[in-house]
Each structure stands twice: as structure tokens, then as C-alpha cells.
Amino acid sequence: MSAVAPGGAIGILGGGQLGRMLAIAAAQLGLDAHIYTDEPDSPAARVSAKTVVADYHDHAALAAFAHGVDAVTTEFENVPADTAQALIDAGAIVRPNARALAIAQDRLLEKDFFNAQGIATAPYAAVDAEGDLAKALETAGAPAILKTRTLGYDGKGQARIASAADARAAYAALGRAPCILEGMCGFAMEFSIVAARGEDGAFAAYAPTANTHRDGILWRSIAPAPIAQALCAQATDATRALMAALDYVGVLAIEFFLMPDGALLANEMAPRVHNSGHWTIEGARTSQFEQHIRAVSGWPLGPPESLGAAEMLNLIGDDVSQWRDHVGSPGAHVHFYGKREARAGRKMGHVTWVGG
């Protein structure tokens, strides 16, 4: 496609904070954001030129949405296959492409794809029926984590298991949905590579980012992660190869485990801007949000270099009640997402510090 000119429109599936920050980045580049979401009064809608509130399976609404924009992207990986297909059938350019979305939303396809690309993972096995559990436990080892293949996020849709009895109970609790059993690995550090690939095949990676979780939710990121340069190069090269293999356009994040013996295991990928890349808004020459919009629009990628060491802290649930402290702290870059209610576990905002 030819590059989207300023004044054009980018369609975004999803109305959460990632859609909101994408819409803001699009606005700065002179592009209208059109949001498609099933949620009324969404955070993204309140900063966008147009919003459609409809079901993700409403093919007529999707077709109309597609006709009003120059390209479509998403803030979440769990885009139903028929949603992507309806947009494509209506003539939309969908970035990232449907294959990347399909792989990233299924933990089994994702792990298979990592391995096919020569990127190691923890041991895992598919669980399609209760009868698979025993053999899966042998493959993955105990303790392990049983996860639904699709639709899990932020620690939801998963259970830690230590024995065959645990496994059966967990499988029942997960509704006997298609699952994957993953061996738990006692990693030394979790870090992510957030990178972009342009329509022209150009690749730009941000500094590796070390991540700490709290209750299964990303809590704190620092960039650059304190890892050896060779390891960073290994992870970045793997990300580059994976994105090329997918003919990927846009920003993608891969979470890696650094093992105590120095081995690198891929955990999962997100075919979108990622929470661990929020520090790039102030900490890099081009933010991940601008970078994604540039790629989706067929523009050249911007330079990803860091402007300094960065730290990002998520404000989760009640954390946001301390907003005055953050707002009054010189050098703290505060971001609030405009969510109406501070429910437990809900990402309400984040704060970034960038050093000299």
C-alpha cells in the first residue's frame, strides 16, 4: 500500500489504554483514530475522532468501519479470526496480519512457532482432554502451569499444579478448554524485547526491558535490562527473525526468561504495543506507539534509541489513589488512562522516570 498521508485515518480494534495511547500517537502525526470496541465510554474513545461500539462479530459494522479507514490495527491479540477476516473481506489492510494474530493468541501455536524458529522455550505439552494430563506432566515436569490455549492474560485462565490430582482439578476449573501445560522455570530474570518492523522490512528494537510482576500483572519495568550485550543481541536477533518469518508489520513484544545458567527461553509474544514498552514515550527517540502507527501507516520507522535509563511503574487498582504524590514528584512522567473505576488488578496509569 502507499503511505497513509496526514489527514488519513487509522482503525484500532479495542478501546483500552493501549488503544488510547495509540490514538494519541496517531493524533500527533496528524492521523485520525477510529476506535472499534464493544465497550461504551472506553478510554480510547475519549481521545479519538470516531468510535464504533459494536460486537466483534458484527460483520456489517466491521465492514463499515473498514471502509472509513486507511489501515486497521489492534490493541489486543485475541482478535477473533472471523473479525480479522470480515475486515480483510471488506478490503481493509490489517496490521499485524491475521496469521500473526492467530499464532499469538494461541499458546500452543505460539510455542510451536518459537521452536520452529529455533527459539527455545520451557517444556510444554498440549492438553486436549483429561487423558492427556498424565503424559503432559511427564513432558513438562512438576510443578507446572496449566493454561488455556487462548484468551488468558494478566495471570487469568491459568493454574499452578504440582501433581496429577491438582492437574485434574485445575483442568476442570478451566472448563476443560483446550489447554497447554508449561513447565515452570526458575528464571533469574524476565525481560522483554519490544521491536518494530516496517512495511519495507526495516527492523528497529528498543533497549531490552527487565520486568517484575506482582500478582501476575506487570508492575515495574527498567530499561536497559541489566543483561550482557551478547544475550541482548541473541534475543533481539531472535525477535527480528521471528518478525520476518511472520512478514510482520508493526510493534511486537517477546517476553524472555533468562535462566540461571544463562540460557534464554521465550515465554510469549504480544503482537502489539506492550506494557513493558511504555517507558519509550519519554525514554526513546520514537515511542512504541508512534512507531506502531508509523509502521501501520506505511511510514519509515523512527529511531528507537534510548534517551537515558528508564523506569516504569504501573499504577494498578488502588495505586492510583496516590496520584497526588506522583503528580507532585519532579521528573515523574505521569500517565492516567481515564478509566472510570479503580477495580483491583486494573491498570489505571503508569509513571516513568528517565535518567540523564
Place this chain on the structure above:
Amino acid sequence: MSAVAPGGAIGILGGGQLGRMLAIAAAQLGLDAHIYTDEPDSPAARVSAKTVVADYHDHAALAAFAHGVDAVTTEFENVPADTAQALIDAGAIVRPNARALAIAQDRLLEKDFFNAQGIATAPYAAVDAEGDLAKALETAGAPAILKTRTLGYDGKGQARIASAADARAAYAALGRAPCILEGMCGFAMEFSIVAARGEDGAFAAYAPTANTHRDGILWRSIAPAPIAQALCAQATDATRALMAALDYVGVLAIEFFLMPDGALLANEMAPRVHNSGHWTIEGARTSQFEQHIRAVSGWPLGPPESLGAAEMLNLIGDDVSQWRDHVGSPGAHVHFYGKREARAGRKMGHVTWVGG
């Protein structure tokens, strides 16, 4: 007032690029922007939670607007007095205050105020009738510029005159509106001080910015302006004193002339964010837009320090047709305002470079 909490709403009068960039800054801070404009499909409306399109003298619409927001600000100085009063009557907190707006929108009051604050200006005289022209020319000297006292911007509403005959023709051409005749000064440099004052009286100034105009429209700014530190301190101190005298809350810009003999003359002030402060988006720790929203919201000001030497280039009219060059230039931060038509003299976007 108590500080506006994230989730609150800021009302902005005006739908242009300044309103758009204010709305984006508000969104990043978790605040909804409500735009009040008489222009349909305005640049600011397309990034804001809510927009009212109505006349600035529609007091009922203004009252309803005031009731939906926590504070009201403006992107332009020519807010009619009855507009501000209608908002205040409806209980709105209007920042900057009505007095600051009244002074800044009248070139005569503005110059009188500068002088009352001990800030020198070029010679000037009021022209209320044709009979005033001869004496005004004596005061201001020739050549001089005849300007309407109100509603002029970007070189509009003014005429250069060299003789009494010129003056009469220009006065007629300006519709015999109340005017001011200003002596022309052959300045060595024009620079601006963009600064903010918080509700708590805190003051934060950006690095001085040297400005170059093209056809009466700001074309290029560089920060810091190459001026001596003592001169910068003089201009900054004058700005601080003037803002305190106005009990000002928000961002304000003063344009100064540096004369060949080192004298400092104030040219005009803008009671709002200013084009010469656009470089602060990437070039300062807190952008002028965030700073203004912080002040208007009763939040502490952010640190104004520069992150490097900055250059800002306006894209005016057809300049925007070269958008591909700017978008493809590494290190160029591009901003487009989403205006539908690139008319001559229209500010369509800007590009900023920040050095190390």
C-alpha cells in the same frame, strides 16, 4: 480550588492546533478535554472527549459547557469579554483570568501594562480617530506600524506606514477601528519567554527561544536563543513579575525584541501556550501543553528544563506537501494538525529536532 483529579474534565475554548495539543496533553494526564468552538470538524475536536460547536456569545451553551468541566482555559487570547463573563457567571474557574485576557487582547492595554510593570516597549500611541494620526506619528516616529487594538494575529490587521498620507489610508483600510501606532524598531533578534505560573504562585520558565518570521508568521524557533545569561534573566524576571501582577495561572508567552544596543523591549504577550514553545514537547522535561494543563488543573508545575538544544520549524500552507521528507528524516519529530485544507499562511504542522 482543589486539584482536578484524574478523570476530571478541562474545558478548552477554541478548536485549533493549540487546543488539539492541549487536549492531547490533558489525555495523557487522564483528563477529558471538552472543546468549545464555533468551527465544525475542528482539529481539537478530533482528539477530545466532547465538543460543543456554538457561537462564543451563546450564553446558554457556555453555561452548559461550564457545568460539565472542572476548569476552563483557552487556546486564543481574543476571548470576548461576555464569553468569559458567561462562563464565570455559570460558576466556571477560568484560567487565565478575565483580566489577563482583557489586557492581552488589546494592544494598547498590553503596552500600557508592560510599561506600568517597568518593562520597556517601542514608542506607541493610541489612535481613536483620524485626528490622532499626526500626533501619534510624532510619538512613534516613522516608519511605524498601525495596528488594530484588538483581533489582529499573524500579521493581520496591521499596515506599515512611512508618512501621514500612508497613515490616513491605512487607518481607513483598517475600518477606522481603534488602533495603536507602534514605532518600528530595527531589532537584532526577536525572542520569546514561555513560562508558567501555578495556582500556588510557583513559576517555571523555559529556555529563551529565538524566533524568525516569514510573511509575518512564525517560521522557525531555536532554543536556547543565543543571548547572554544576564539578558535571559532580565526577560525571565520581567515575565515572572508580570505574571504575578496578573495573578496569572497557566502558560504565557512574551515576545521580546533585543535591540542592537542590548536594550530589551517587550513586543506582545500571549496568555496561552505559544507556537514558539512547541519545541518543549520533545525538548523539555515538561511540555508547555502539559504545563498549562497542570496549572489550570491546580497541579504542581513540572520541571521546565531543556533536554538539549532544540529547533522547531513550522509547516505553513504548502510546506506540508513535503511531509514525506520530514517523516523519513531520522530524528525529526513530526506533528501534523489534522487540518483538512492547506491554505496559504495556514499552520499545518511543525517539526522539531532536539540535539544531544
